[in-house]
Amino acid sequence: MSEQDKKIETFSEPTKIIQPSAEFRAKARVKSLAEYQALYTESLESPESFWKRETQDLVFRKPWTRLLDWQCPFAKWFIGAELNATESCLDRHLNTKTRDKQALIWESEPGEVTSLTYAELHAKVVEFAAALKQAGIQKGDRVAIYMGMVPEVVVGILACARIGAPHTVVFGGFAAESLRDRINDCGAKAVLTQDGSWRKGKVVPLKATVDEALRGTSTVEKVFVYNRLGAAECPIQMQAGRDVDWYDAVGAADRKLGEQPEIVDSEHPLFILYTSGSTGKPKGVMHTTAGYLAGTYLTSKYVFDLQPEDVYWCTADVGWVTGHSYIVYGPLANGATCLLYEGAPNAPDWGRFWQIIEKHKVNILYTAPTAIRAFMRQGSEWPAKSDLSSLRLLGTVGEPINPEAWLWYYREIGRNRCPVVDTWWQTETGAIMLTTLPGAHVMKPGSAGLPFFGVKPECVDSAGKAVGANEGGLLVLRKPWPSMLRTVWGDDERFRQQYWSDVPGSYFTGDGAHSDPDGYFTVVGRIDDVLNVSGHRIGTAEIESVLVAHPAVAEAAAVGRPDDLTGQALVAFVTLKAGLTPNETMERELADHVAKDIGKFARPASIRFADGLPKTRSGKIMRRLLKDIAAGRETSGDTSTLEDQGVLTKLRED
Ligand code: ATP
Ligand code: MG
Numbered sequence: 095m096s097e098q099d100k101k102i103e104t105f106s107e108p109t110k111i112i113q114p115s116a117e118f119r120a121k122a123r124v125k126s127l128a129e130y131q132a133l134y135t136e137s138l139e140s141p142e143s144f145w146k147r148e149t150q151d152l153v154f155r156k157p158w159t160r161l162l163d164w165q166c167p168f169a170k171w172f173i174g175a176e177l178n179a180t181e182s183c184l185d186r187h188l189n190t191k192t193r194d195k196q197a198l199i200w201e202s203e204p205g206e207v208t209s210l211t212y213a214e215l216h217a218k219v220v221e222f223a224a225a226l227k228q229a230g231i232q233k234g235d236r237v238a239i240y241m242g243m244v245p246e247v248v249v250g251i252l253a254c255a256r257i258g259a260p261h262t263v264v265f266g267g268f269a270a271e272s273l274r275d276r277i278n279d280c281g282a283k284a285v286l287t288q289d290g291s292w293r294k295g296k297v298v299p300l301k302a303t304v305d306e307a308l309r310g311t312s313t314v315e316k317v318f319v320y321n322r323l324g325a326a327e328c329p330i331q332m333q334a335g336r337d338v339d340w341y342d343a344v345g346a347a348d349r350k351l352g353e354q355p356e357i358v359d360s361e362h363p364l365f366i367l368y369t370s371g372s373t374g375k376p377k378g379v380m381h382t383t384a385g386y387l388a389g390t391y392l393t394s395k396y397v398f399d400l401q402p403e404d405v406y407w408c409t410a411d412v413g414w415v416t417g418h419s420y421i422v423y424g425p426l427a428n429g430a431t432c433l434l435y436e437g438a439p440n441a442p443d444w445g446r447f448w449q450i451i452e453k454h455k456v457n458i459l460y461t462a463p464t465a466i467r468a469f470m471r472q473g474s475e476w477p478a479k480s481d482l483s484s485l486r487l488l489g490t491v492g493e494p495i496n497p498e499a500w501l502w503y504y505r506e507i508g509r510n511r512c513p514v515v516d517t518w519w520q521t522e523t524g525a526i527m528l529t530t531l532p533g534a535h536v537m538k539p540g541s542a543g544l545p546f547f548g549v550k551p552e553c554v555d556s557a558g559k560a561v562g563a564n565e566g567g568l569l570v571l572r573k574p575w576p577s578m579l580r581t582v583w584g585d586d587e588r589f590r591q592q593y594w595s596d597v598p599g600s601y602f603t604g605d606g607a608h609s610d611p612d613g614y615f616t617v618v619g620r621i622d623d624v625l626n627v628s629g630h631r632i633g634t635a636e637i638e639s640v641l642v643a644h645p646a647v648a649e650a651a652a653v654g655r656p657d658d659l660t661g662q663a664l665v666a667f668v669t670l671k672a673g674l675t676p677n678e679t680m681e682r683e684l685a686d687h688v689a690k691d692i693g694k695f696a697r698p699a700s701i702r703f704a705d706g707l708p709k710t711r712s713g714k715i716m717r718r719l720l721k722d723i724a725a726g727r728e729t730s731g732d733t734s735t736l737e738d739q740g741v742l743t744k745l746r747e748d
Contacts, residue, residue: 101555102566102606102624102631105692106639109497109538109616112504114513118486122399122533130534130544137547138573144547145172145576149388152427153181155357158384162574167594167601168581169574170361171385178355179364179387180256183426184216185355192402192429199405199454200245203292203437210245212429215252218245222253223352225343229316231284233258233356236366238282238314240264240273240304242291243436246320246340247412250286251365251422258356259284260363262378265413266291266298267711270306272734279378280366280583281313286340288320290328294438297323301330318343360384366583367415369521370712371735373604373622377592378583379415379521387423389525389577393546394424397515398458399487399532407433408460408489409447414712415521416491420460424525439465444472448480459507460489464713466499471648471671474506482507487532489515493714494617496639500539518542518617520603522593524577527551528615540639541616548575551615553607558597561608566633568621569607570600606633623717625654626662628695634717637666637698640691644684646670651707651715652698655724663699665724667707667745676703700724702748706741713737720745 114122124130137144142161158175187193197215201207210218231237237254239261241247247263254261262280264273277285287304290297301319308314319332320340332339361382368376394400398420406425410416425432433454439447447469451459469476488508490500495516504514513532519525528551530536530543537543545551552560553567561567578601582589596602606624607617618624618633625632634652641650649669654662668684670676681701689697708716716736722729723745736742 101561102608102618102633104564104566104608104618104636105632105696106636109540112537112539114533114537115511118513119533121401122531123396124531124534126534130531134545134547138550141548145388148392148547151186152387152391153177153186154384158360164574166599167590169578171576172360172388175360175384176357177360177384177387178256178258178357179383179423180219180252180355182387182391183252183423184212184219187212187429188216190429195429196431197426198245198248198432198434200434201436201450201454203295203441208245215249218249219252219256220352221344221347221349222249222340223256223355224347224349225318225340226253226257226259226284227351228347229284229338229343231257231259231316233358235259235283236280237261237284237286238264238273238277238280239286240266240300241286241288241320242266242298242300242322243411243434244288244291244320244322245434246288246322248422248434251412251418253352255364256352256355258358258362260365262366262368263413263418264368265411265711266300267413267737269734270303273303274307274310275734276368276378277307277311277314283313284316284318285314286318286320288322289330290323292437294441297328299328305331305333358383361580365418367418367521370414370710370714371732372710372714372716373620373718375732376735377588378585379579380581380583381524381577382580385576385578386524387427389575390419390424391427393526394420394428394430396531397517397526397529397546398460398489400425400428400430400458402429404457405431405433405454405484406458406460407435407451407454407456409435409439409465410460410462410491411712415524416460419525439468444469444476445479448477448482451482451485452480455484457484458487458489459485460491462492462713463490463495463499464492464709466490466495466503467642467649470499470502471669473672477506482509485512487515488512489517491517491519492712494619494635495540496635496642497540498639498643504539513537516542518615522579523571523575524579527571527575528617538614541610541614543614545615548573552600553609553615554597554600558600563611564608566606566608566618566631568597569603569605569615569617570597571603572600574601620717623653625652625664627654627664628660630695632692632696637664637688637692637696640688641666641668641684643691644687646674646680647684648672649707651717651720653717653721653724655699655721657699664696665720666698666701667704667720668701669704669706702745704741704745704748706738708741708745709737710735711737
């Protein structure tokens with residue numbers, strides 16, 4: 095049997111089951127499993143009628159004539175349709191009462207609050223779209239966006255969409271070199287930026303980084319600079335002929351240029367977004383207009399169960415796909431009120447998020463396991479200080495969430511009242527693929543849940559054959575879906591190789607998973623990270639979950655190092671809860687704890703304590719770097735998406 099053919103095993107106890115409250119269920123959009131099943135079946139068996147009905151509130155200037163053209167791996171959805179995504183996100187609300195509802199509430203790190211109604215946001219998008227056009231940016235031109243979390247970044251994104259110019263948002267934490275690579279990869283003609291932004295009380299000089307990045311680019315003609323901080327806080331240099339002040343450009347442009355949106359084909363590129371780079375060099379994932387809009391609109395509506403009065407807060411940065419789909423396109427297409435926060439979760443202290451929730455009466459919170467574990471590490475006394483009674487739904491995304499962190503989130507933040515949706519998806523999928531629907535499904539902490547409408551996931555072996563219930567395998571998607579990536583920008587071959595060659599005819603996610611007899615999917619980590627210890631193949635998430643369940647542990651990463659005897663020896667990197675110091679007794683105790691919960695074979699050969707783990711800038715643990723360290727190798731591959739190079743240096747020294 096080859097290595098790949100061996101099954102991934104599971105050893106953990108079956109998960110606990112938690113029911114949504116009767117109160118939540120009564121008001122939910124989908125109220126029962128049966129109702130979900132009927133819709134799900136329809137979405138697979140009669141996709142035409144399903145998508146026709148479910149997208150009827152979106153604005154199509156010309157309807158589609160055929161739902162799908164599928165020439166694997168190339169898909170076209172909503173064939174023949176013409177639209178502009180911003181008409182669904184903005185214009186359609188102007189004739190309804192949503193017009194005067196807040197679209198965005200913004201809180202800066204120092205604490206200023208401003209808001210924009212749908213009518214105001216629309217006006218800002220129209221005028222900035224006009225400024226872009228006036229500067230010669232046209233349909234099809236790429237525009238890079240390198241900004242902080244300010245209302246103007248949402249305006250910039252939507253203004254690009256309004257003129258049909260695909261945007262590529264680059265997270266504002268990236269250094270000049272990473273920004274330059276992305277600009278060059280997609281050949282951006284313009285850059286939108288701001289002087290600087292606040293982060294943990296310090297100024298992040300964004301414009302200066304753009305200046306440095308542009309020293310190695312040849313395509314950028316215009317840079318629009320939003321003056322967020324002003325010269326006293328953040329002096330900048332403007333290059334004549336290239337750089338223009340955002341609002342000067344708005345003032346000089348003929349507003350009419352932005353009023354009429356550019357009507358594009360359903361398959362016109364909406365944006366390019368580079369993946370987080372957890373596994374290697376980031377890929378320029380390309381999404382197109384109608385399918386992406388339909389997917390983000392529908393998942394926002396059903397997964398977050400958006401109700402007209404909700405204040406919704408997604409804490410992701412707009413530089414990641416979560417920000418694109420669930421701060422901008424999905425919620426706005428639903429007419430929701432979205433909160434936008436500029437700064438760090440611990441500025442000035444670990445109570446900030448909870449104060450924001452209390453102040454703005456946030457109803458829905460969507461965040462990442464990495465943030466939840468960081469809050470856990472600081473202790474429950476922080477959230478206990480705020481009134482969190484406005485919350486009615488919690489969500490998580492980005493990595494597997496271990497049951498311990500799930501339950502802490504449910505208990506300490508949701509106060510045992512709010513359903514938690516653990517949403518599995520990727521930059522490539524555009525929208526949520528696996529989740530529970532909050533009023534319809536029971537929750538199993540640690541397991542993402544069931545497929546969303548139109549999604550057909552399966553766990554398979556390396557030959558592409560479905561494995562049985564509770565057996566681990568590669569997670570694939572058997573059918574194309576509307577919000578799927580269309581290609582890797584400029585590299586159809588990489589697109590085919592990366593996603594469509596492992597299991598012919600199916601989309602390969604790169605993740606390992608198993609599903610239980612109820613059809614709930616649990617993602618156990620990336621296939622490349624699966625451990626092989628004494629002949630057992632086991633997902634990283636399982637060992638990490640057990641470690642994090644120990645009261646002393648805040649965060650853990652499990653990797654394998656080559657071992658003559660066992661194939662791989664297990665090395666666990668552990669950070670402890672605030673105030674605890676590591677010692678040998680603790681090391682032994684943790685090793686015993688893993689051996690007891692999973693089995694003797696899984697007893698870590700070594701446990702290394704660290705102050706922090708290497709993470710991508712989106713907060714995911716980069717296990718491939720830890721693998722190198724565990725094996726005593728030089729770290730190899732792309733490290734540009736690493737958040738803190740210092741963590742790596744420190745780990746190497748220890
Ligand atoms: P790269 O593809 O460049 O290595 P990345 O995969 O981290 O980066 P993203 O698209 O941001 O880039 O992340 C998607 C991945 O995150 C998924 O493939 C999965 O591994 C993980 N993930 C996201 N949500 C969940 C979840 N709810 N449960 C488990 N894993 C998740
Ligand atoms: Mg990925």
